[in-house]
Amino acid sequence: MIYNISDRMKDLQPSAIREIFKFLSDPTIISFAAGNPAPEAFPIDIVRQISAEIFSEEPVNALQYSLTEGYPPLRALLKNMLATDNRFNAERDELIITAGAQQVMDLTAKVLTNEGDTVITENPSFIGSLNTFRSYRLNLRGIDMDDEGIDIAAFEQAIKEKKPAFVYLIPNFQNPTGNTTSLKRRKEILNVASKYEVIILEDNPYGDLRFDGEHIPSLKELDTEGRVIYAGTFSKTLAPGLRVGFMSAPNDIVQKAVVALQTSTVHTNIWAQLLTYRFLGKVDYITHCKNLSQIYKKKCNLMLSELDKQVSREIVFTKPQGGLFLWGSLPHGDMNAFCLEAVKNKVALVPGTAFLADEKGSTLSFRLNYSTPTDEQIINGVKLLGDTAKQLGYGY
Amino acid sequence: MIYNISDRMKDLQPSAIREIFKFLSDPTIISFAAGNPAPEAFPIDIVRQISAEIFSEEPVNALQYSLTEGYPPLRALLKNMLATDNRFNAERDELIITAGAQQVMDLTAKVLTNEGDTVITENPSFIGSLNTFRSYRLNLRGIDMDDEGIDIAAFEQAIKEKKPAFVYLIPNFQNPTGNTTSLKRRKEILNVASKYEVIILEDNPYGDLRFDGEHIPSLKELDTEGRVIYAGTFSKTLAPGLRVGFMSAPNDIVQKAVVALQTSTVHTNIWAQLLTYRFLGKVDYITHCKNLSQIYKKKCNLMLSELDKQVSREIVFTKPQGGLFLWGSLPHGDMNAFCLEAVKNKVALVPGTAFLADEKGSTLSFRLNYSTPTDEQIINGVKLLGDTAKQLGYGY
Numbered sequence: 001m002i003y004n005i006s007d008r009m010k011d012l013q014p015s016a017i018r019e020i021f022k023f024l025s026d027p028t029i030i031s032f033a034a035g036n037p038a039p040e041a042f043p044i045d046i047v048r049q050i051s052a053e054i055f056s057e058e059p060v061n062a063l064q065y066s067l068t069e070g071y072p073p074l075r076a077l078l079k080n081m082l083a084t085d086n087r088f089n090a091e092r093d094e095l096i097i098t099a100g101a102q103q104v105m106d107l108t109a110k111v112l113t114n115e116g117d118t119v120i121t122e123n124p125s126f127i128g129s130l131n132t133f134r135s136y137r138l139n140l141r142g143i144d145m146d147d148e149g150i151d152i153a154a155f156e157q158a159i160k161e162k163k164p165a166f167v168y169l170i171p172n173f174q175n176p177t178g179n180t181t182s183l184k185r186r187k188e189i190l191n192v193a194s195k196y197e198v199i200i201l202e203d204n205p206y207g208d209l210r211f212d213g214e215h216i217p218s219l220k221e222l223d224t225e226g227r228v229i230y231a232g233t234f235s236k237t238l239a240p241g242l243r244v245g246f247m248s249a250p251n252d253i254v255q256k257a258v259v260a261l262q263t264s265t266v267h268t269n270i271w272a273q274l275l276t277y278r279f280l281g282k283v284d285y286i287t288h289c290k291n292l293s294q295i296y297k298k299k300c301n302l303m304l305s306e307l308d309k310q311v312s313r314e315i316v317f318t319k320p321q322g323g324l325f326l327w328g329s330l331p332h333g334d335m336n337a338f339c340l341e342a343v344k345n346k347v348a349l350v351p352g353t354a355f356l357a358d359e360k361g362s363t364l365s366f367r368l369n370y371s372t373p374t375d376e377q378i379i380n381g382v383k384l385l386g387d388t389a390k391q392l393g394y395g396y
Numbered sequence: 397m398i399y400n401i402s403d404r405m406k407d408l409q410p411s412a413i414r415e416i417f418k419f420l421s422d423p424t425i426i427s428f429a430a431g432n433p434a435p436e437a438f439p440i441d442i443v444r445q446i447s448a449e450i451f452s453e454e455p456v457n458a459l460q461y462s463l464t465e466g467y468p469p470l471r472a473l474l475k476n477m478l479a480t481d482n483r484f485n486a487e488r489d490e491l492i493i494t495a496g497a498q499q500v501m502d503l504t505a506k507v508l509t510n511e512g513d514t515v516i517t518e519n520p521s522f523i524g525s526l527n528t529f530r531s532y533r534l535n536l537r538g539i540d541m542d543d544e545g546i547d548i549a550a551f552e553q554a555i556k557e558k559k560p561a562f563v564y565l566i567p568n569f570q571n572p573t574g575n576t577t578s579l580k581r582r583k584e585i586l587n588v589a590s591k592y593e594v595i596i597l598e599d600n601p602y603g604d605l606r607f608d609g610e611h612i613p614s615l616k617e618l619d620t621e622g623r624v625i626y627a628g629t630f631s632k633t634l635a636p637g638l639r640v641g642f643m644s645a646p647n648d649i650v651q652k653a654v655v656a657l658q659t660s661t662v663h664t665n666i667w668a669q670l671l672t673y674r675f676l677g678k679v680d681y682i683t684h685c686k687n688l689s690q691i692y693k694k695k696c697n698l699m700l701s702e703l704d705k706q707v708s709r710e711i712v713f714t715k716p717q718g719g720l721f722l723w724g725s726l727p728h729g730d731m732n733a734f735c736l737e738a739v740k741n742k743v744a745l746v747p748g749t750a751f752l753a754d755e756k757g758s759t760l761s762f763r764l765n766y767s768t769p770t771d772e773q774i775i776n777g778v779k780l781l782g783d784t785a786k787q788l789g790y791g792y
Contacts, residue, residue: 001622001646003595004561009507009652012659014464039456047459048451055444060435063443063635068410099495099661106660110531111405115511132659135506165400199399226397239459241666250397256405263408263528264502265495269665270637 008115008137030381033348035175035324036372037236038299041292043283047239050278054271062271068262070097070246071273077280078232082248087220087230094254097268098261101205101245104231105129106264107257108166108201108247109136118162122150124355124363126175129168129203138165142357145174149181152188159196166199166229171219173206173323176355176367180321183216190222203231206323208289211297213321226250234276236324237289242272293322296371300326303370303378310386312394317368324371327352330364333392339366341392347384404511404533426777429744431571431720432768433632434695437688439679443635446674450667458667464658466493466642467669473676474628478644483616483626490650493664494657497601497641500627501525502660503653504562504597504643505532514558518546520751520759522571525564525599534561538753541570545577548584555592562595562625567615569602569719572751572763576717579612586618599627602719604685607693609717622646630672632720633685638668689718692767696722699766699774706782708790713764720767723748726760729788735762737788743780 054062069075079095082088088095098104105128113119115137121130123142133140141158143150149171158164169189171181181189193200202219220230233245247257261267300320307317307328314331328349330338339351352365373381390396450458465471475491478484484491494500501524509515511533517526519538529536537554539546545567554560565585567577577585589596598615616626629641643653657663696716703713703724714723724745726734735747748761769777786792 001593003646003648004508005648005652006507007510009656012652012655014655014658034461036461039460042456042459044451044455044459048448048455051447051451052444055440055447059440059444060438061637063438063440063637064435065430065432065631065636099665102662103660111402112400114403128658128662131655135656135659197397235461240461241457241459243661243663243665250399252399252401256401256408259408259410259527260405260531262410262524263531264499265639265661266498266524267639269495269639269668271667272665 008135012131012134029343029346029348030373030377030384031348032368032370032373032381033350034372035369037240037324038295038371041295042239043279043288046279046282047275050275050282051271053278054274058274062274064270066267066270066273068258068267070268071270071277074273074277077277078246081285085217085221087218088248089226092226092250093248094251095246095248096254096258096261097273098245098247099243099265099268100235100240101203101231101233102128102132103261103265104229104245104247105132105201105203107260108229109133109138110260111253111256112199113138113165117165120155120158120162120164120167121357122169122174123357124176124352124365125168125357126170126203127354130355130357133168140357145177145179147179149179149185150189152185152192155189156192159192159198164198166201167193168201168203169219170203172204172216173209173320173325175206175323176325176350176352177327178318178320178323178325180213180216186216186219186222190219193227194225199227199229201229201231205233205236208237209293209296209324210322211293211300220248229253237292238276238279242269242276244268244272244276296322296324299370299375299378302375303368303382306379306382307385310382312386312389312396314394315389324369326368326370328366328368330394333364333394335364335366338388338392342385342388345384345388347381347388404531408527408530425739425742425744426769426773426780427744428764428766428769428777429746430768431765433636433720434691434767437691438635439675439684442675442678443671446671446678447667449674450670454670458670460666462663462666462669464654464663466664467666467673470669470673473673474642477681481613481617483614484644488622488646489644490647491642491644492650492654492657493669494641494643495639495661495664496631496636497599497627497629498524498528499657499661500625500641500643501528501564501597501599503656504625505529505534506656507649507652508595509534509561513561516551516554516558516560516563517753518565518570519753520572520748520761521564521753522566522599523750526751526753529564536753541573541575543575545575545581546585548581548588551585552588555588555594560594562597563589564597564599565615566599567612568600569605569716569721571602571719572721572746572748573723574714574716574719574721576609576612582612582615582618586615589623590621595623595625597625597627601629601632604633605689605692605720606718607689607696616644625649633688634672634675638665638672640664640668640672692718692720695766695771695774698771699764699778702775702778703781706778708782708785708792710790711785720765722764722766724762724764726790728760729790731760731762734784734788738781738784741780741784743777743784
């Protein structure tokens with residue numbers, strides 16, 4: 001039989017990253033391609049204990065249907081946590097629990113866009129979100145970045161030209177580049193957004209994992225006008241398998257997001273919500289995140305120092321202040337050939353093209369993940385990367 | 397600020413049923429309005445034990461990112477279970493795990509429809525699915541039913557007129573009517589679908605909860621042409637809070653559904669998938685479902701006999717052979733006024749209008765749920781329903 005696939009899905013390809021998961025069953029390949037939190041960062045003992053408590057104290061609550069908006073005590077707790085720095089504004093905002101931050105992207109696109117609308121993004125940006133937007137038949141306009149974030153003149157120009165439905169930004173330790181948008185640039189972004197009445201979707205999955213430099217206020221925190229939708233998640237600070245994230249946004253938007261959520265997943269797995277709630281009551285979350293950040297700092301520094309020792313100096317790498325990723329750029333040559341050669345040498349990277357707003361664009365860059373591999377894998381994998389660079393003629 | 401809500405969400409209202417949840421905090425109201433499985437049907441001890449095993453044996457697997465398609469051993473097990481009666485055809489189909497059956501409706505609409513397409517449904521039908529289809533800006537064409545299912549002549553006429561993207565059907569113990577489509581009618585439906593090359597989305601959340609009459613093969617089982625998408629769930633046979641369902645469908649459709657799933661929830665909560673897998677290995681699922689069915693049989697029979705004793709004979713109720721719902725119909729008068737009077741009398745029903753494909757349509761019917769209330773609540777609630785009928789002048 002021939003099946004008539006919708007226009008929105010006909011040409012949409014699986015995420016290169018999710019697809020890479022399938023090849024990771026080859027145990028001889030060292031993967032710098034995933035974006036998994038370090039397994040040693042999972043608070044397994046606490047989670048085990050909390051789960052036992054849930055099934056001892058409130059088993060029916062953990063199994064029965066629950067509210068679409070999310071578990072009320074978890075919502076209240078998060079509102080309180082986020083209100084301290086205005087990431088939740090009680091007079092203006094609502095907060096709901098989602099199946100990871102990815103569902104916030106889905107709900108935002110569903111609620112705020114019509115087919116053919118434009119979304120402005122950083123270029124490169126997170127492929128998962130780009131594909132979400134593509135699945136709504138949105139046109140993506142990527143804005144190139146420098147070390148401080150997106151180019152403001154190009155941003156303003158794009159807004160004038162395209163009148164976007166919203167702007168999607170990852171200001172902290174961006175996926176894939178590892179770069180952080182400076183405070184000055186954040187303020188400039190908000191000024192331009194305000195001038196043209198544009199909504200911003202701020203994705204902050206890594207914000208709690210800063211291991212270097214000073215905290216920079218989020219766009220949501222700096223926003224005084226109710227134009228920022230904030231996507232948060234516990235995927236990187238508790239466990240991604242739980243699929244627990246949240247949306248903190250102006251109430252008018254959230255109310256529609258609730259209706260959209262009803263029509264897709266009904267509500268987020270309730271055991272995972274109970275678990276997250278109890279977890280936040282049991283640990284000092286700030287200390288917990290600081291401890292996690294130290295794990296990632298160590299891994300990041302190890303990868304950077306090995307890259308410095310083992311890999312051609314012609315290849316330039318970013319130096320993230322947090323998060324899970326860094327970004328390598330070739331001086332010349334063929335990035336896809338480089339990634340292909342690397343995987344033949346048993347080390348997997350993600351080609352930078354996966355992250356471009358324009359699917360037909362080209363880049364000399366690729367993404368490296370340091371959170372998933374062990375220290376030994378980092379050392380050995382970077383060595384293989386160095387070999388690859390040598391084979392392809394990059395100078396040391 | 398003014399937010400530009402998308403055309404698809406602008407007029408979509410929250411599901412009346414999900415909204416009713418919010419009022420159930422009034423402990424003096426007896427609710428026949430929900431659709432929750434009976435809490436006493438949850439296998440709490442087994443679930444507690446399995447969850448402890450998971451965190452003792454494979455805690456990282458329960459917390460880490462997993463495959464979008466779902467946990468491979470669970471998929472393999474379900475394929476085997478469903479292959480026995482051809483609900484999964486290994487040569488043609490694929491099977492993926494979703495966040496409940498509702499996500500199957502979402503993925504199907506996303507993959508198979510463009511805005512403005514028509515979906516044919518039973519009339520009335522499950523509001524959750526109708527709203528999913530509405531959220532994709534699909535036109536709904538409802539086909540009225542008799543005791544054996546949809547009117548075949550009207551069905552064929554609608555297909556000829558509307559060339560639907562697909563047909564959505566709940567053949568077993570339908571929500572909201574409790575009616576079951578006969579074998580003869582199922583075959584007629586498939587014949588018509590075959591004649592006009594139409595895809596069918598079969599939603600079977602209650603199929604394992606038959607407590608009366610003989611098993612009838614599913615449309616998926618009867619289909620020889622690969623035109624049925626099958627939506628299954630463990631919400632009614634294990635626990636709805638887990639949000640574990642599945643889609644068994646032709647591979648071409650499932651591959652696109654995987655891409656769509658990547659862009660919304662990434663993957664289904666993995667602990668819940670591990671739990672479901674281990675649960676199916678630990679219990680005899682058929683016996684488990686038979687035991688559950690007896691709980692619902694008892695509740696259904698109690699409600700029916702109380703309705704018979706307490707409520708005006710002018711009001712007619714369906715006699716379901718399984719599932720969670722029955723359907724009452726007034727001979728005349730104002731159904732909304734009846735439901736309003738009932739809730740004033742402290743018993744909650746769902747007005748039948750909530751389930752109409754045409755939101756502006758009218759009906760004299762309402763839905764009753766017997767799975768959630770206790771026996772005592774059934775007896776007392778039906779008494780209040782009888783009082784309501786008397787107040788409104790229906791004869792005994």
